[in-house]
Structure formats: C-alpha cells, structure tokens
Amino acid sequence: MLDKIKELKAEIEATKLENKEELEAFRLRFISRKSVIGDLMGEIRNVEADKRKEVGQSLNVLKNLATGKFKEVAEALEKSNSNINEGQPDLTLPDIPNQLGTIHPISQTRDKIVSIFQKIGFNVADGPEVEDDWHNFTALNFPPNHPAREMQDTFFVEKNPDMLLRTHTSNVQIRMMETQKPPLRSIMPGRVFRNEAISARAHCIFHQIEGLYINENVSFQDLKNTLYYFAKEMFGPDTKIRLRPSYFPFTEPSAEMDIYWGLKTEADRKITKGTGWLEILGCGMVDPNVLANCGIDPERYTGFAFGMGIERITMLKHKIEDIRLFFENDTRFLRQFQTIS
Numbered sequence: 638m639l640d641k642i643k644e645l646k647a648e649i650e651a652t653k654l655e656n657k658e659e660l661e662a663f664r665l666r667f668i669s670r671k672s673v674i675g676d677l678m679g680e681i682r683n684v685e686a687d688k689r690k691e692v693g694q695s696l697n698v699l700k701n702l703a704t705g706k707f708k709e710v711a712e713a714l715e716k717s718n719s720n721i722n723e724g725q726p727d728l729t730l731p732d733i734p735n736q737l738g739t740i741h742p743i744s745q746t747r748d749k750i751v752s753i754f755q756k757i758g759f760n761v762a763d764g765p766e767v768e769d770d771w772h773n774f775t776a777l778n779f780p781p782n783h784p785a786r787e788m789q790d791t792f793f794v795e796k797n798p799d800m801l802l803r804t805h806t807s808n809v810q811i812r813m814m815e816t817q818k819p820p821l822r823s824i825m826p827g828r829v830f831r832n833e834a835i836s837a838r839a840h841c842i843f844h845q846i847e848g849l850y851i852n853e854n855v856s857f858q859d860l861k862n863t864l865y866y867f868a869k870e871m872f873g874p875d876t877k878i879r880l881r882p883s884y885f886p887f888t889e890p891s892a893e894m895d896i897y898w899g900l901k902t903e904a905d906r907k908i909t910k911g912t913g914w915l916e917i918l919g920c921g922m923v924d925p926n927v928l929a930n931c932g933i934d935p936e937r938y939t940g941f942a943f944g945m946g947i948e949r950i951t952m953l954k955h956k957i958e959d960i961r962l963f964f965e966n967d968t969r970f971l972r973q974f975q976t977i978s
C-alpha cells in the first residue's frame with residue numbers, strides 16, 4: 638500500500654492543471670469520495686495493525702497534497718476568469734495619453750508683448766469693457782458728432798446710449814490719468830468691440846494692447862526708441878521700422894508704425910500690398926487736451942501713447958489667414974500653438 642501511495646504522490650505532482658475540465662477530472666480522481674485516495678482510506682482497516690499508523694499518516698499527507706493543489710489551481714482559474722468578466726483594466730494595452738490644453742495663441746502673443754514692455758518698466762493695467770462715452774470718446778478729444786467717432790463702429794447699450802462696448806483700449810489711458818499722478822508708465826491689454834461685418838480680415842470682437850507713458854520731458858524720440866526696441870524684441874533683432882504720419886483725435890502728432898516684412902514670396906507681396914511694409918500699430922504724443930481733460934497739467938507733462946491689435950500681430954507671426962479661427966475654439970487649430978515662438 639505504501640508503494641501505491643508513492644505512485645499516486647508522483648502522479649499528483651506531475652499532473653498539469655490548466656483549465657476547468659482538467660481540474661474537475663483531478664477532483665474526481667483524487668478528491669471525491671469515490672476517488673483513488675478515498676478507496677485507499679477505506680482499505681486502511683485491512684492493513685496490519687503495526688503498519689496502520691504509518692500508512693494512515695502517509696495517506697493523510699497524500700490527501701492534503703491533492704486538496705492543496707486543487708484549491709490553489711481553482712483559485713488561480715477563478716481570478717483569471719473574473720479579470721475578463723468584470724472588465725478590469727487590461728494592463729497590456731497602451732496607455733491613454735494625458736491631453737493637456739494649450740495656451741490660446743492670442744494669450745501667448747499678449748503675454749509676450751506684455752513681458753517685452755515689463756522689461757523696460759511698464760506695469761500692467763486693466764479697465765472696463767462696458768464703458769461710458771466720456772472714457773471711450775469725449776475725454777479722448779473726440780468732439781460730439783465729430784466724424785472721427787464714425788471711424789469706429791460702436792455697439793451702444795440700447796437702454797442707455799451713454800454706455801457702449803469700448804471700441805479700443807484707449808479708455809484705460811483716461812482711467813489711469815484720472816486716478817494716478819505722473820509719472821505713468823503702463824501697458825493695457827484688453828478686449829474691444831466694433832460693429833463690423835465678420836470676415837476673414839475683421840471681427841466684431843478682438844484684442845488690443847495700449848501703451849502710455851506720461852512724465853516731464855517725454856519726447857517723440859522716446860516714443861520712437863521704445864517702439865523700435867519693441868519691434869526688435871517681437872520680430873527679431875534685424876527688424877526695420879518706419880513711422881508714417883497719421884491721425885487720431887487723442888494724439889498730436891500721430892503716426893502709424895510699419896515693420897519691413899520683405900518681398901521674398903508671393904504671399905509677402907500680397908500681405909504688404911507690394912510695398913514690403915506692414916502696418917503694426919498706431920501711436921503719437923498725447924494731445925494736451927487729453928491731459929487737461931484728466932487733470933494733468935499739459936504745461937508740465939508730456940507723454941506718448943500707442944495701440945496695437947493682438948490678432949493682427951498673431952496672424953502675421955504664425956501666417957494665419959482667417960481671424961475667425963481665434964474665436965471658434967477648434968482644438969485642432971489651437972493645439973498647434975504649444976509654445977511661444
């Protein structure tokens with residue numbers, strides 16, 4: 638009988654159990670009441686008395702071996718089954734990339750322009766988008782009914798025609814000058830509104846950055862140097878600029894600044910209208926009337942101001958041909974602007 642037990646032990650150890658069917662066959666052969674081990678248990682009483690203890694112990698070891706193996710495999714099979722059944726994550730699949738958002742190209746350009754001016758001592762100021770006539774027009778030297786008001790198609794608040802959506806960020810100049818004493822040196826980014834037909838070139842909402850410097854002895858030369866510094870920081874150290882005379886009610890003299898873009902490609906010819914030059918911003922010396930409107934003595938102080946469109950500069954820098962793309966929130970467009978270039 639001990640030989641038989643040895644034989645079965647070897648058999649149990651050699652049996653491979655890889656699925657439910659094999660496991661059930663194993664159970665029937667070694668564990669159930671009518672199994673080979675069960676039969677041997679029944680035969681113990683026929684063993685000679687002096688060997689009975691030894692045989693009994695060996696049989697128990699054999700039985701434990703069989704049930705131990707059965708349990709182990711049953712649990713392992715159960716586990717691998719429940720993995721599939723309960724939809725637990727399949728760790729062999731490639732991971733889902735974590736999609737980070739990107740900073741909007743308009744914000745990137747704004748941040749870049751702001752940081753260029755911060756480096757030379759400009760601080761950042763903010764003002765309201767819903768504004769009154771005084772801050773958007775009158776204090777800026779737009780006479781009542783003057784055609785200059787028509788230059789900027791205005792959205793008025795229906796119930797109160799004195800209130801409007803600001804047409805430029807120049808309203809913040811007035812708010813700064815009314816509440817603070819010179820010297821003033823501020824950069825003022827913000828959203829502006831004009832009642833224009835929406836097209837690839839124009840939108841009824843866009844963004845500007847305004848600059849203002851008021852102090853004693855501020856000259857046109859200071860304006861020019863500041864803008865030249867800005868152009869080189871923004872468009873590269875070899876950038877050329879030119880100032881052309883222009884008109885704004887709140888500056889005198891007024892100018893528009895162009896940068897030299899070049900005429901290398903057909904596209905360059907198109908956007909510069911064959912001249913190679915591109916208009917970037919409006920600027921000028923703050924009109925003495927504006928200083929006086931804000932309680933600043935024009936005999937003592939002078940200053941310069943400038944304003945530029947953020948969309949336009951972003952479109953030039955990235956060769957974007959349709960301004961509407963900035964407002965559509967199409968992530969395929971936005972995702973292309975990972976970093977400031």
Ligand code: PHE
Binds near residue numbers: 804807888944
């Ligand atoms: N506010 C002017 C515009 O919107 C730009 C400008 C700002 C011009 C400051 C001169 C000085 O066109």
